[in-house]
Amino acid sequence: MRRLLRVPLPALLITDTSGLLLDANDTFLRLAGVAREELEAGRVRWDALAAPETPSAGAQAVDALRRLGTAGPLETEYIRADGTRVPVLLAALALEAPERTLVLVQDLTPRRRAEEALRFLSDASRELAEVRAEPDAILAGVAHLAASSVATWCLVDVLEEDGTFRRVAAAHREPDREPLLHEAPRYPSIHEAGSVLFQALARGESRLYPDFLPEHAQQMTRTPEQLALLKRLGARSVMLIPMRSRGRAVGLFTFASCDAGRRYGPEDLEMVEELARRVVAAVDNARFYRQAQDAVHLRDEFLGIASHELKTPLTPLRLKLQSLQRQVSESMLNGTPLPADRFFDSLDVALRQVRKLTDLVDNLLDVSRISAGRLRLELEEVDLSSVAAELLSRFAPSAEKLGCVLELHAPEPVFGRWDRLRVEQVVTNLLSNALKYGAGRPVVVHVEEDGERARLTVKDHGIGIAEEDLGRIFERFERAVSDRHYGGLGLGLYITRQIVEAFGGAVRVTSQAGKGSTFTLELPRGQLPVPAVG
Numbered sequence: 001m002r003r004l005l006r007v008p009l010p011a012l013l014i015t016d017t018s019g020l021l022l023d024a025n026d027t028f029l030r031l032a033g034v035a036r037e038e039l040e041a042g043r044v045r046w047d048a049l050a051a052p053e054t055p056s057a058g059a060q061a062v063d064a065l066r067r068l069g070t071a072g073p074l075e076t077e078y079i080r081a082d083g084t085r086v087p088v089l090l091a092a093l094a095l096e097a098p099e100r101t102l103v104l105v106q107d108l109t110p111r112r113r114a115e116e117a118l119r120f121l122s123d124a125s126r127e128l129a130e131v132r133a134e135p136d137a138i139l140a141g142v143a144h145l146a147a148s149s150v151a152t153w154c155l156v157d158v159l160e161e162d163g164t165f166r167r168v169a170a171a172h173r174e175p176d177r178e179p180l181l182h183e184a185p186r187y188p189s190i191h192e193a194g195s196v197l198f199q200a201l202a203r204g205e206s207r208l209y210p211d212f213l214p215e216h217a218q219q220m221t222r223t224p225e226q227l228a229l230l231k232r233l234g235a236r237s238v239m240l241i242p243m244r245s246r247g248r249a250v251g252l253f254t255f256a257s258c259d260a261g262r263r264y265g266p267e268d269l270e271m272v273e274e275l276a277r278r279v280v281a282a283v284d285n286a287r288f289y290r291q292a293q294d295a296v297h298l299r300d301e302f303l304g305i306a307s308h309e310l311k312t313p314l315t316p317l318r319l320k321l322q323s324l325q326r327q328v329s330e331s332m333l334n335g336t337p338l339p340a341d342r343f344f345d346s347l348d349v350a351l352r353q354v355r356k357l358t359d360l361v362d363n364l365l366d367v368s369r370i371s372a373g374r375l376r377l378e379l380e381e382v383d384l385s386s387v388a389a390e391l392l393s394r395f396a397p398s399a400e401k402l403g404c405v406l407e408l409h410a411p412e413p414v415f416g417r418w419d420r421l422r423v424e425q426v427v428t429n430l431l432s433n434a435l436k437y438g439a440g441r442p443v444v445v446h447v448e449e450d451g452e453r454a455r456l457t458v459k460d461h462g463i464g465i466a467e468e469d470l471g472r473i474f475e476r477f478e479r480a481v482s483d484r485h486y487g488g489l490g491l492g493l494y495i496t497r498q499i500v501e502a503f504g505g506a507v508r509v510t511s512q513a514g515k516g517s518t519f520t521l522e523l524p525r526g527q528l529p530v531p532a533v534g
Contacts, residue, residue: 011105014095019046022100031088031107033080049078075108084261087112113267120149120271134290135283136168139251142279143169146255150268153181153233155254159202163191165252183229187252188222197240202249207240208269212256237264243276245284253279317353320346375502377419379526384423384454385410385447391427392445395435403440410447414454417526422499426507429492430458430519438462438516453505454525459518465511473509 011028015021021044029036038044073091080086087108092101123145139156146154156169170181188195190202197207197219209216212235221227235256243251255272257264324346331338392406399406434443438460446457465473474497500507504524511517 011107013103013105015046015101015103017099017101020044021046028105031080031086031105032078033084049080050076080261084259086261110267116149120145120275123149135286138282138286139279140169140171142275143171147171147173150271151255152235152258152262153177153256155181155184156251157187157254158251159190159249163189163202165189165198177233180229180233184226184233187220194222201240201242201252204242204244204249206242206269206273207238208264208266209238210263210265212236212238234258236260237262239264239269239272241269241272241276243280243283245280250280314353314357317350317357320349320353324350375498377422377502379417379419381415382418382420382423384414384416384418384456384523386413387420387423388427388445388447388456391424391431395431399435399443402435404435404438405442407442407444408447409445412449414447414449415525416454416523418503418523422503423523426496426499426521427456427458429496430456430521433492433519434458434460434462434517437464441516449525450522452525454523456521456523457518458521459516461516464513464515465509465517466513470509470511474507 011025011031013021013024013028020042021039024032024034024039026036028034029039032044032049034044034049073089075087075089077085077087089106089108091104091106093104095102139158143154143156151173153172154169155167157165157167160166165187167186170178170184172178172181187198190198192198201207216238217227217230217235221230233256235258237257239253239255241253241255242249243253253272253276255264255268324343327338327342327346388410389408392408396406431443431445439462441461443461444457444459446455446459448455474493497507500521500523505522507519507521509517509519
């Protein structure tokens with residue numbers, strides 16, 4: 001029997017009917033956290049180890065096993081000397097020696113951990129199945145789920161484009177300690193010289209700390225105050241797991257266990273890495289769903305605006321053509337000629353509406369070309385000053401009807417290599433906007449040369465643009481005013497920006513609500529031919 005107890009595995013012990021442990025092998029002693037000196041001194045009893053609320057505690061469990069013999073294993077729990085609980089499977093065999101029982105003890109912790117991991121992943125998958133949720137809400141849900149099962153506390157940080165981490169979720173198993181997590185140190189940027197750990201995390205390398213030591217805490221913090229706060233949270237075992245999407249890191253999970261009996265191992269790391277993959281897929285799905293919803297909303301809004309805008313020139317065109325048809329019919333029936341002035345008047349109105357329709361369709365075609373990457377530029381030498389002067393002359397009748405004064409300050413030619421038609425389109429869009437939103441007030445255009453760049457500014461004194469709208473007016477179908485009061489598809493400035501950027505230039509706006517707007521166009525002049533000498 002002594003030889004059997006020297007076998008390292010499995011955990012074996014011998015007990016009497018009262019529950020006193022008479023002998024045990026080293027495997028059992030390590031499992032129970034009991035010193036051999038205590039065992040040999042006769043101070044270890046089974047009923048002191050067994051968890052009191054288990055179905056068959058202490059000596060009763062051993063007695064039940066002895067009666068069942070090898071046919072009936074029993075699951076129970078016992079409490080280690082350090083207070084942690086260990087789930088075990090017991091099997092007993094009565095020995096020839098009177099009132100002696102050999103007990104085999106199997107540690108069920110790995111099996112329970114595996115079951116817990118599967119249950120956690122299953123619950124997380126149900127949480128992640130809600131594609132309509134916001135990405136941050138999904139991450140917060142997973143953090144709270146983790147803190148209720150496989151971790152004491154959990155943090156979720158999103159990696160921004162500039163290399164900094166933005167905390168989107170913090171959950172603690174004990175709600176009254178959760179405020180501490182919100183004070184927890186924000187991780188350093190991956191670009192900081194001392195953040196070697198976080199640079200590795202950004203490359204997608206997980207970190208497992210089965211025993212979380214002071215030097216590990218120092219790597220995760222930047223100040224003594226942050227280090228002290230992390231110590232107050234009391235992490236004993238920690239995992240840092242990056243979230244990766246399309247080959248790059250997009251976020252970071254921090255799982256921490258404060259329980260003495262919960263020491264993370266490779267199987268835990270594997271489980272959380274699988275969770276990270278599922279979370280990224282769910283967040284991507286939620287984001288794609290949101291984008292699809294936004295696209296559908298944008299499409300519906302655009303179709304409504306486009307229908308209105310296309311109908312605006314079509315209605316007077318149809319009415320004018322019907323009127324002209326009526327006049328021609330009456331003229332033919334009466335045998336009297338149709339007055340030329342009335343005839344040309346009607347044609348002039350009709351042609352203006354056709355031009356409006358053509359401009360609308362051309363804008364739509366340009367958006368299609370830009371989206372497909374098929375915006376072609378035919379470069380030639382162009383004088384920006386002459387383009388501006390020609391367009392102001394063309395806009396003069398419209399400006400006079402609107403009560404606007406057009407001013408041009410272009411003291412000398414400004415040459416560059418551009419596509420003349422596209423430059424005209426850009427300046428036309430800027431002038432159209434200035435007249436539309438600054439009706440009745442002066443519109444001033446400046447053209448000047450600035451070294452290797454040409455600059456054109458269009459300033460109006462109209463309604464202006466609110467600060468919160470300045471960033472979006474160059475996007476597709478966007479406008480800073482109601483389409484009920486001002487027409488248009490919301491494409492002019494989007495097309496303008498795309499054309500200007502295709503030249504390698506930039507367009508920007510400065511404005512204040514009620515104080516007008518100034519649009520500034522800058523274009524690189526390109527390689528101009530050297531004028532011949534003599």
